[in-house]
Amino acid sequence: MDATLKVKKGYSGMPKILAIDDIRENLDFLSSLLTRLIPNCAILTEVSGKSGIKKAFSELPDTILLDVKMPEMDGYEVCDTLKKNDLTRHIPIIMLTGAKMGLAEKIKGLDAGADAFMTKPIEGAELVAQINVMLRIRHAEALLRREKDLLEGIVQKRSRALMTMSECNKALVRAADEHEFINEICRIIVEQGGYRLAWVGFGLNDEAKSIQPAAQFGYEKGYLDTLHISWADTERGRGPIGTAIRTGKPCVIQQIVTNIRYAPWRNEALKRGYAAVISLPLTIDQEVIGALTIYAEEPNAFDSNEITLLTELSRDLSYGIKSIRTQEEKNRAQAHIHLLTQDLIKAQEIERQRIARDLHDHVAQDLASLKISCETFFGSEKEITNGLRQKIGTFTSVLQSSIEAVRNLAYDLQPPRLDQIGLVQTIYNYCQDFSFNHGVKVELFSAGVEDLTLDFDTEINIYRLIQEALNNIKKHSGATRAVIRFVAAYPDLILRIEDNGKGFDVRKTIQETLTRKRMGLRNMEERAHILKGSFSIQSKRREGTRILIKIPVNQRDPADDVKGKEKEGQLMDHHA
Numbered sequence: 001m002d003a004t005l006k007v008k009k010g011y012s013g014m015p016k017i018l019a020i021d022d023i024r025e026n027l028d029f030l031s032s033l034l035t036r037l038i039p040n041c042a043i044l045t046e047v048s049g050k051s052g053i054k055k056a057f058s059e060l061p062d063t064i065l066l067d068v069k070m071p072e073m074d075g076y077e078v079c080d081t082l083k084k085n086d087l088t089r090h091i092p093i094i095m096l097t098g099a100k101m102g103l104a105e106k107i108k109g110l111d112a113g114a115d116a117f118m119t120k121p122i123e124g125a126e127l128v129a130q131i132n133v134m135l136r137i138r139h140a141e142a143l144l145r146r147e148k149d150l151l152e153g154i155v156q157k158r159s160r161a162l163m164t165m166s167e168c169n170k171a172l173v174r175a176a177d178e179h180e181f182i183n184e185i186c187r188i189i190v191e192q193g194g195y196r197l198a199w200v201g202f203g204l205n206d207e208a209k210s211i212q213p214a215a216q217f218g219y220e221k222g223y224l225d226t227l228h229i230s231w232a233d234t235e236r237g238r239g240p241i242g243t244a245i246r247t248g249k250p251c252v253i254q255q256i257v258t259n260i261r262y263a264p265w266r267n268e269a270l271k272r273g274y275a276a277v278i279s280l281p282l283t284i285d286q287e288v289i290g291a292l293t294i295y296a297e298e299p300n301a302f303d304s305n306e307i308t309l310l311t312e313l314s315r316d317l318s319y320g321i322k323s324i325r326t327q328e329e330k331n332r333a334q335a336h337i338h339l340l341t342q343d344l345i346k347a348q349e350i351e352r353q354r355i356a357r358d359l360h361d362h363v364a365q366d367l368a369s370l371k372i373s374c375e376t377f378f379g380s381e382k383e384i385t386n387g388l389r390q391k392i393g394t395f396t397s398v399l400q401s402s403i404e405a406v407r408n409l410a411y412d413l414q415p416p417r418l419d420q421i422g423l424v425q426t427i428y429n430y431c432q433d434f435s436f437n438h439g440v441k442v443e444l445f446s447a448g449v450e451d452l453t454l455d456f457d458t459e460i461n462i463y464r465l466i467q468e469a470l471n472n473i474k475k476h477s478g479a480t481r482a483v484i485r486f487v488a489a490y491p492d493l494i495l496r497i498e499d500n501g502k503g504f505d506v507r508k509t510i511q512e513t514l515t516r517k518r519m520g521l522r523n524m525e526e527r528a529h530i531l532k533g534s535f536s537i538q539s540k541r542r543e544g545t546r547i548l549i550k551i552p553v554n555q556r557d558p559a560d561d562v563k564g565k566e567k568e569g570q571l572m573d574h575h576a
Contacts, residue, residue: 015135018044018061020052020078021096022070030065030122037128049073053081056088063134064093068101068109076112083113090141092134094118164193168313172320179215181324185317186217189294196274196297199224200282200317202290203231203245211241214290219272226268236264240279244291250311252278254300269295276301280314284322292317341526349460356413364406371399415463423459424449424486427466431484438474441481448488452553461527462486462495462551468527469497469547472520477501477545488553492533495549503539524549 015038019030027045034043044059046052049070056064064082068075075095082088092115097105106117115137116130167188175181182200189198199216203209209232213224230237231245238261240251253259254276256269262277269277274295282290292314296302302310374396418426424446431442454462466484473479479501487494510521521537524547528535533551 014040014042015063015131016042016044016059016061017063017065017131018046018052018055018059019065020046020049020055020070020075021065021067022047023067026067033122033124033127034131037124038131049075049078052078056082056091057085060087061091062138063131064091065096066093066114067096068105069098076108079109079112079114089113090138090145092116092137094130094134096120096122162309164188165309165313165316167192168316172316172323175320175324176327178321178324178328181320182215182317183217185292185313185320186215189313190218193294195294196272197223197295198292200290200292201229201241201245203288208232209237211245211290218295221272223268223272227265229265239265240277241291241293244279244281244293245288248281248283248288250278250280250307250314252276252302252307254302257299273297275299278302278307278310280311282314282318282321284318284325289318289321338526338529341522342530345523345526345530349464352413356410359406359410359413364403364410367399367403367406371396371403374399412467418459418463422450423454423462427463427484427486430463430467431470434470434474440470440474440479442470442484443482444484444486446486449486449493452488452493454553458493458531458551461531462493465495465524465527465549466497468520468524473499473501473545476504479544491553493551493553495547495551497547497549498544500544503541503543503545505541506537506539 017034017038019027019034021027021030024047027047031043031045034041044055044061046055050073052064052066055061066075066078070078079093079095082091082093093113094116095109095114096118097109098120101117101119109117115134118127118130168185171181171184171188175184186198186200189195195218197216197218197220199218199220200214201211202214203211209230211227211229211231216224227241228236229239229241231242233246236242237246240253240262243249243251253262256262256266256275256277262269274297276296276299277293279291279293281288282292294310374392377392415426415430421429424444427446428444431444434440435442470482473482477499479499482497482499485494485496525535528549528551531551533549536548537545538548539545
């Protein structure tokens with residue numbers, strides 16, 4: 001009776017005991033003994049080692065009583081086979097031995113995996129005690145395995161969640177487009193996190209307070225079209241998505257099949273295998289803009305730790321959306337500034353052309369006429385004092401200087417020979433004049449450009465780039481030498497300008513162009529952008545400055561020359 005109670009206390013449920021012995025009388029004895037002493041156990045018997053192994057695989061008993069001496073396959077072989085198989089290696093085995101079994105045989109049994117030994121003839125009390133021990137071992141091992149499986153599941157789930165977070169953070173770093181970014185986050189949540197569906201909806205401020213899907217990934221099959229949800233405090237706004245947007249807090253439904261709040265959407269959700277759902281608010285500058293909603297295949301899928309991780313993920317998603325929107329606003333502002341700057345440069349060029357033409361055609365001509373009048377003012381008069389003639393001569397000389405100054409100014413504003421002698425020769429002449437006038441030796445090297453027929457905008461802007469660069473060298477660098485390399489390397493025109501001046505801190509100087517409204521470098525960069533090219537500058541103190549400009553080749557169609565001149569005249573008239 002005591003033995004029976006021990007079995008009951010040590011093991012819950014009906015234990016199964018398998019006895020393997022080649023002698024039927026021994027099996028009948030064991031079966032009778034165990035049935036009498038342990039009435040709540042099931043007794044299984046087999047008369048050979050091979051059949052005993054098959055029975056162990058099919059029934060998975062809680063304890064095995066195994067005779068050592070059997071033909072064909074002895075107890076050692078049976079024990080070794082069972083202990084090497086994942087299905088049966090956890091089953092305790094009691095080996096039944098003869099009275100003369102020595103230490104060597106027992107060691108052999110232990111090496112095969114035996115858990116205990118009993119010597120024949122079998123004593124009932126000892127047998128029950130041994131079985132009690134084996135059942136407790138079996139029960140403890142089963143509990144450990146369940147705990148191990150549970151822990152492995154938790155670790156796997158945490159690892160999966162952390163991997164999802166890691167991939168989402170990588171997506172945040174790469175993010176450039178909002179729609180692509182949100183879709184990528186939804187994809188990562190489903191593929192890395194192992195969820196059924198993830199989607200993002202933005203709350204609209206319309207009368208119905210509707211929610212507009214923005215991105216989704218996973219098994220959806222038109223589910224979002226069936227939702228008809230709102231974030232208002234109404235029946236269709238009290239689901240997880242509407243609640244998360246309205247309250248700004250995560251909303252979890254662990255059992256879709258029974259939760260009354262999910263009743264309006266339950267049938268369609270169950271058709272698609274959704275068992276649990278969580279909605280997490282997306283917040284930018286303390287304003288909830290929408291929600292990230294995730295569906296799981298199993299109920300009670302979102303424990304506290306997972307909710308914490310997913311909440312952090314939703315914050316990262318919110319941050320990513322904010323960053324992208326901020327960058328897009330910045331890009332739009334910069335693009336607008338570029339357009340305004342380019343329009344200003346174009347307007348300046350048109351105004352320069354108009355002023356240059358007025359200076360050349362009117363002011364210079366008027367001064368020339370005045371000079372001629374001064375030279376012929378006295379005609380054949382002889383009674384004019386030398387002093388008066390000297391004053392008129394001085395006045396004539398001043399007029400001549402003024403004429404040259406006006407013509408030089410007109411030349412700087414609009415080089416008159418650009419259409420006549422070409423871009424390269426015009427640049428060469430300008431470099432020669434600059435070297436003579438300012439004491440900076442300028443060397444020009446060109447290759448392949450003379451064979452191109454460039455449009456006027458390209459030519460005048462390249463001329464201005466060189467003009468602006470040399471003026472900067474004159475004003476700021478202290479250089480004694482500058483080298484200009486102008487090369488056609490299809491599909492680009494490459495312009496390099498280098499000097500041996502004192503150099504400067506590029507980042508600091510560019511910042512000063514913004515704070516102190518210095519427009520030299522900025523104008524050069526904008527001119528390069530007008531021509532759809534690139535502009536870069538390198539400089540170090542005491543190591544000079546190097547400017548690199550790449551411009552795509554844009555050759556002039558001769559048929560457009562007349563149209564271009566007509567348009568130019570119209571623009572000049574408009575700005576006059």
